[in-house]
């Protein structure tokens with residue numbers, strides 16, 4: 001069940017075509033009249049995306065379609081179609097200089113498309129991925145064939161293709177973005193930016209002409225010019241060209257994953273955080289144990305929200321560390337979820353002074369430190385989590401979200417970053 005557009009993720013949809021359940025139309029062709037009449041039927045509920053116009057079967061379930069077991073070859077031996085294939089090969093040879101290059105065809109079927117390229121003897125290396133029964137035909141047609149699905153993480157690195165071809169496959173996928181995104185993502189991780197040649201049926205004319213025959217259960221997706229281009233662009237590609245071809249019935253898109261430095265920085269930041277959390281946990285629990293062994297009394301300032309997350313993350317239980325205060329009077333008398341301390345008002349610490357105050361909410365540290373001084377609460381030390389351990393708080397933070405150090409991608413030239421007289425920058 002798709003609640004959102006599989007091409008762009010938008011959730012506002014318009015009903016387009018709903019019919020009685022239909023059997024698979026191209027796969028698993030019945031071998032008898034009885035079998036044909038008793039064929040399993042599947043729900044047909046085609047919706048158009050309110051944003052990109054993509055038309056898709058909301059009720060589609062990929063696992064109902066037995067691609068591995070039966071032939072899924074589209075049959076078109078017409079002269080016009082053959083001419084379309086030859087023209088596309090011409091574009092790749094003359095416009096994109098594929099001679100001598102490595103090409104991968106995802107869902108290559110019988111391999112006849114890249115065979116046309118191999119027949120030109122340009123020294124190309126052609127590799128097909130085909131989970132279906134046509135794989136052996138593709139081998140016969142000169143391709144190196146993996147009888148499998150294409151996994152970008154594994155296969156981009158081991159094959160290092162210059163060109164990825166994917167024709168009449170994307171419209172069958174339950175999650176078409178996933179394939180497109182994965183090639184852009186892993187391409188960036190491996191520093192590989194292969195040309196991507198995509199071809200799909202084009203639904204525009206079917207909609208204009210009221211053609212119900214274009215809606216097949218096997219085609220979960222029916223692309224419009226915009227929905228295809230938008231999907232690639234928002235998945236990280238530069239679309240070099242895109243044209244309606246074969247009398248406007250199919251769309252061919254040629255693009256390339258963009259170099260996206262934030263993929264690397266996001267990955268490194270996530271990995272770095274994951275690793276430091278272990279070291280931090282060990283260090284902070286050791287520091288807390290040392291405070292306790294030294295006989296120091298400790299209060300934790302902040303017991304809900306991020307404060308509660310801190311106390312739970314470091315296992316600060318009510319038996320070992322019973323004192324928690326919070327600036328918010330409405331929380332006084334309640335208990336810290338998970339660890340069980342009663343939340344006391346800040347002034348409780350004036351009558352019951354402690355040696356050490358640990359500020360649990362780093363983002364409010366400056367305000368809490370100010371409040372401790374304003375209320376005249378005495379203690380030997382104020383600690384806050386910094387650089388993987390509890391450190392004395394000095395009260396002079398340079399915020400890590402200082403606008404001078406950050407740049408938000410994609411800012412509109414005439415918008416937020418132009419620097420109006422009164423702007424968010426002045427709050428920093």
Ligand SMILES: [Zn+2]
Pocket residue numbers: 005006007008009010049050051052053054227
């Ligand atoms: Zn959409």
